Amino acid sequence: MSAFDDRERAFETKFARDQxxxxxxxARRNRLLGEWAAERMGLTPEETDAYAKAVVQADFEEAGDEDVIRKxxxxxxxxxxxIxxxxxxxxxxxxxxxxxxQFIDSQN
Structure with a gap:
């Protein structure tokens, strides 16, 4: 039974890591997307940073990407x-x- 428990814990750990x-x-994608949109809107660097953070926050409204696209x-x-x-x-x-x-590069 111990081997089964170890295997179960390993799967749970992998699932948590993948999530x-x-x-x-x-989150990184949304930040990049916010920066892209801010550039199209002609925002200043300070406004761009704030806007990119707002786009990341918008993704927490509902599951999926529709909330970000709507924003x-x-x-x-x-x-x-x-557009x-x-x-x-x-x-x-x-x-x-x-x-x-970028994520993969940061892990190397």
Whole structure:
């Protein structure tokens, strides 16, 4: 039974680690996405930093990416930036790849 318990603990540890890694990558992706949107809106460096943090916070509103996409679409439209949901989703995918790459690089 001890071997089974050890194996179960190992799976639980791996699951917890995988969830933490995914959380960090998603938070990094959202920060990069916020910086991308801030650049399109012409924000100052201080405003960019605050906005990127706000985008990270927006992801806690509901599960999935729709809350972040809604925030970006609303803010970009309010700033008179012409952009489609497809462009935002493409940027989200690009920033996800970049965030994963940055995370992997930081582990080496």
């Amino acid at each position: 933490e890694v995914q959380f960090r990558i998603t 970006l679409a609303g803010d970009l439209t309010a700033a008179s930036v012409e 489609s949901d497809a462009e935002i989703r493409a940027a989200l995918n690009d920033k996800a790849v970049e965030a994963r790459r």
